[in-house]
Amino acid sequence: MDREELRRLAIVIAPGAFAIALAALVIAFALDAIGDRDPTGPGVGDHWHAPYSIYIGDELQQRIQEVVTQQGVHTHGDGVIHLHPHISVTESGGAALEHFFGDQGGKVSNSEMQIPGRKETYKNGDEVNGKRAELRILRADSGIHPLGANFNQAIVACNSKPESEFEHVDSGYVPKDGECIRIVFGPPEDVPVARPDRTIIDPSTADREVQMVVTGSGVTTVFSPASIDLKAGETVKVVLTNNSSEGAFHGLRFTGADRQYGTSDDYVLSNIDPGVSGEIVIRFDAAGEYEFRDEQALEGVTPVTGKLVIGEAEATHLERSAPAHTAGR
Numbered sequence: 001m002d003r004e005e006l007r008r009l010a011i012v013i014a015p016g017a018f019a020i021a022l023a024a025l026v027i028a029f030a031l032d033a034i035g036d037r038d039p040t041g042p043g044v045g046d047h048w049h050a051p052y053s054i055y056i057g058d059e060l061q062q063r064i065q066e067v068v069t070q071q072g073v074h075t076h077g078d079g080v081i082h083l084h085p086h087i088s089v090t091e092s093g094g095a096a097l098e099h100f101f102g103d104q105g106g107k108v109s110n111s112e113m114q115i116p117g118r119k120e121t122y123k124n125g126d127e128v129n130g131k132r133a134e135l136r137i138l139r140a141d142s143g144i145h146p147l148g149a150n151f152n153q154a155i156v157a158c159n160s161k162p163e164s165e166f167e168h169v170d171s172g173y174v175p176k177d178g179e180c181i182r183i184v185f186g187p188p189e190d191v192p193v194a195r196p197d198r199t200i201i202d203p204s205t206a207d208r209e210v211q212m213v214v215t216g217s218g219v220t221t222v223f224s225p226a227s228i229d230l231k232a233g234e235t236v237k238v239v240l241t242n243n244s245s246e247g248a249f250h251g252l253r254f255t256g257a258d259r260q261y262g263t264s265d266d267y268v269l270s271n272i273d274p275g276v277s278g279e280i281v282i283r284f285d286a287a288g289e290y291e292f293r294d295e296q297a298l299e300g301v302t303p304v305t306g307k308l309v310i311g312e313a314e315a316t317h318l319e320r321s322a323p324a325h326t327a328g329r
Contacts, residue, residue, distance in 0.1 A: 041092035041174040048083035049147040050175035051158045055184045057128040058192035064116045065297040067104045076249040076271040077297030098171040109171050122185045131187035138166035140180040147178040151270040156196045163191045198268040201281040206237035213241050217248030221304040232287045232313040241277040251295030271295050284310045
């Protein structure tokens with residue numbers, strides 16, 4: 001083969017070779033960018049947990065509902081991001097907040113957010129309460145490491161922190177185990193006042209224990225018993241066993257004295273896995289009827305509810321004996 005033939009062959013081969021080289025270069029840069037984002041993120045087999053909250057203005061939004069994904073970065077409708085990568089694509093940078101939102105059917109960037117399960121999109125420059133708003137993505141440390149099953153303590157710790165204890169991150173941030181994530185869309189000069197949405201009582205103070213079982217999922221959910229009788233002033237540990245055969249996650253939320261859900265006097269058992277038991281300690285000082293509901297949050301499904309009947313406090317021994325003593329005079 002002479003020099004001219006080699007030149008013609010080079011002209012034919014060069015464009016294809018250049019394209020391959022260019023594609024390889026682009027892929028290398030992309031992989032490098034992903035690696036640079038957070039090489040310390042979770043890997044397959046890790047189980048990390050990060051409580052989160054979302055505010056529009058100063059209003060705390062409802063928790064993202066449970067969405068089953070194959071990737072392994074998800075939530076059970078419990079106010080916690082579960083980082084359990086099942087495949088390599090969700091390791092490290094693949095577990096970033098932007099991917100968590102996207103896998104749940106929403107979207108978040110540094111300037112725009114669509115909360116999973118909602119139609120509204122919030123963009124920098126939109127107004128909230130008549131003021132120009134912007135998106136803030138924040139992180140802090142709950143102080144609980146590792147964060148395994150004690151989600152209540154972590155959620156309370158995170159919700160109690162003022163924004164001054166948080167630092168700004170971006171949508172490519174990968175939450176670490178035990179971290180708090182707070183996302184706020186509101187005027188930059190307005191800082192929402194974070195309030196705990198639950199009360200925690202030390203289990204060692206319980207006077208007695210009540211066993212409950214939950215089965216089913218969504219509209220087929222059944223709590224047994226569906227009504228619990230207590231006495232005013234007694235401290236009771238409620239042990240819930242999730243016997244759902246549908247693989248559903250369940251929990252409990254009891255309204256407090258205000259009979260409203262989502263306020264600081266609620267008693268909450270975060271969602272537990274099928275085949276697992278969890279416990280919560282409750283106390284009501286005033287007689288009356290109160291309500292509890294399933295913590296499972298599914299789109300288009302109203303959580304199943306149950307009832308608490310609080311009777312008058314039992315009389316002390318001295319009070320019980322007083323009438324008989326008087327009658328004998």
